[in-house]
Structure formats: structure tokens, C-alpha cells
Amino acid sequence: MDKRVKWGIIILVGAGLIGLGIHNFTPKENEELNEASPTIKTNKKKSLNVNAQIIKPHLLTDQLxxxxxxxxDEEVDLSFETSGKIIDINFTEGSFVTKGQLLAKVNDSQLQAQLDRLKAQMPLAEDRVFRQNALLQRDAVSKEAYEQVKTELATLHADIENIKANIDMTELRAPFDGVIGLRQVSVGAYASPTTVIAKLTKxxxxxxxxxxxxxxxxxxxxxxxxxxxxxxxxxxxxxxxxxxxxxxxxxxxxxxxxxxxxxxxxxxxxxxxxxxxxxxxxxxDAIAIPSEAIVPEMGKNKVFVYRSGVAQPVDVEIGIRTEAEVQIVRGLAAGDTILTSGTLQLRTGMPVVLDNIN
Missing domain, CATH: 2.40.30.170 (Efflux pump adaptor protein, beta barrel domain)
Structure with missing residues (x-):
């Protein structure tokens, strides 16, 4: 083979190999990326439908x-101050009773007998004092003798009052006006100071x-x-x-x-x-917004406002909270339009469409 022909073939083969390498390493257009790009661009421009509210100062009441x-107002478990057998119950369960009304009583026959005996001694004791006083006026009796009969009369009075006090303890009376509850005992039961008869409630x-x-x-x-x-x-x-x-x-x-x-x-x-x-x-004239408009973020609070068709975040400082609203002390002003829905989906500069404005 001619030497020139041989070198020509070698040159052609080398040129072909170089051309193939250049073709393989040349960047090609990604068809899948080209197909996805319009979707991404569309998503970037896609708007979000939200609700909004125009801020109007109004009266805000701080409530707890x-x-x-x-x-x-008053309530007590009723019981006797003494022990004895219950002989009478004078109230209807669930009824209204007045202060001082007799509700129940225990047997006091022995005390009544003692009271009668002491009362029977009163005329004689009083007569002794009268006679001794007359004798004292004529110096016919010593003052000591007169004081003795006076003391006996005073003691008799004291004994009578003591018996009367014991008789009072056998009577259960309402300490105040109120409704009496269900009774816990019956007539004939033995009651002591620890026995609850009923509950009285004012x-x-x-x-x-x-x-x-x-x-x-x-x-x-x-x-x-x-x-x-x-x-x-x-x-x-x-x-x-x-x-x-x-x-x-x-x-x-x-x-x-x-x-x-x-x-x-x-x-x-x-x-x-x-x-x-x-x-x-x-x-x-408080600046207050619905609590759902607040977006907590890294220790701060922000809201999204509507400006020129897009959502813009604004840092705010909050004051008091009520059941439905939050006071804004810094960051917003009357007339601002805040976004009250979709706050977790909103991003800076995102286009929004206002569905409902309050």
C-alpha cells in the first residue's frame, strides 16, 4: 500500500475518534427537566386563597x-349538746326552717322534776330572807345570819338556772334560717353530742x-x-x-x-x-387581631399582612389575650390588612387571593 494512502487512513480514523469524544462530552438538554420547569415556574407563581381582616381599633376587655x-353561706351538722333518748322530731326533711325553731328534743323528765323541786323551795327561801331582813333592821339578828339566808336564796336561783340550761340542751333549735336536709335518726333513738341529726344549710x-x-x-x-x-x-x-x-x-x-x-x-x-x-x-381603641393570625417563630411572634397582592411577614409585640383576640402593642396599625387563614402555608412574597375580608 502506498505510504500516502496509509497515512491518510490513519488521519481519518484519528479525526473520527476525536469527533466522537467531543460529541460525548458536549452537555445535552435534559428533556425531563424541561418538562418539569414549566410546572415549577407555575407553582412559584401560584396564589393562595386566604381570609383577611382590616384592623379597626375597638374596645378590648381583659378577662380572666x-x-x-x-x-x-352557712352550713352545719345538727346535733344535741347532751345525751338522751329522742322523744320528738319537729321538722320535715328538705323544708325551710327559721332561726330558733325547735327541731328535735330528747327526754328531759328527770331535769323537769329537779326544776319543780327547786322552784318549790323558792317561796320559803324568799320568806326567810324577808324575815331576817326585818329582824336585822331591829338588831334582833346578826348580819351574818341575814347574809347566810341571802346566800341560800342566791344558790337556789343558781341551781334553777343550771337546770334550765340543762333542759335547753335537750332541745335542738335551728341556729340560723336555712333548708334542713335528710334526718339521720328516728324518734326513740339514743342521741349523743356526736350523733348527727340532720344538716342545715343557708x-x-x-x-x-x-x-x-x-x-x-x-x-x-x-x-x-x-x-x-x-x-x-x-x-x-x-x-x-x-x-x-x-x-x-x-x-x-x-x-x-x-x-x-x-x-x-x-x-x-x-x-x-x-x-x-x-x-x-x-x-x-385597642389594636387587636384574632389569635389564629399569630405565627410563633423562634421565640418571636409575627403576622402576615396583605400588601400589593402578596403576603408580607411583620414582627409584632403582643399584649393581653382574651378568649378570641390578642392585643398588638407594636408592629401593626389601624387600616392594615392581616391574613387570618392559611398562615402556616404562607411565605414571604407569596401571591394571595382574598376570599373573605372582615
């Missing part, structure tokens, strides 16, 4: 919500007892008004604080408070739980 219980007025966190302790004072609700009733009842405990409970770090509810008609019974609302401060 706690649980409590209704308590009777339900007009009622006490409302509850506890507040220690940070509110100085805000709760005598005269503070509150309202409460109980299960099964839609209406609220108004009460007024009349006393607070003298110190903070070191275990619960709360202050026990009591209020009075008139309960004029006796419609509420003690022992029920109550949901209590305490009004603290009223702030006029």
Missing part, C-alpha cells in the same frame, strides 16, 4: 377565666369560691365584680367579691377568693361547679 364552686346568699394565679392577686379586691355560668343554664349570674385569703398558697401559687351571689329565690344549690369570668382592664 377560672373555675370555682358554689358554697352555702343558701341565701351563696358563696362563690375560686382561686386566681398569683400574678392577679393584687387586682382582685373587695368589691370586684364577676359573672359565672353553670352547666345547664345559658344565662350568667353576677356576683361580687367580699373577701380574699390572707396569703398566697405556696404549693399552688394561687390566691383563694370568695364572692357573694344573692340567690334570692334559692334557684341555685351549693356544691355546683361554676365557670367564672373576671373583667380586669378595659382598653379603648
Amino acid at each position: 377565666f377560672v373555675s370555682g364552686k358554689l358554697m352555702p 343558701i341565701t346568699p351563696l358563696k362563690v369560691e375560686f382561686a386566681v394565679p398569683e400574678r392577679y392577686a393584687r387586682q382582685i379586691k373587695k368589691g370586684t365584680r364577676l359573672s359565672f355560668k353553670i352547666e345547664g343554664r345559658l344565662d350568667a349570674f353576677d356576683a361580687q367579691v367580699y373577701a380574699t385569703e390572707s396569703s398566697i398558697d405556696p404549693e399552688t401559687h394561687t390566691l383563694t377568693v370568695r364572692a357573694l351571689y344573692p340567690n334570692t329565690n334559692g334557684e341555685l344549690l351549693p356544691g355546683r361547679y361554676a365557670d367564672i369570668t373576671l373583667k380586669q382592664n378595659e382598653i379603648k
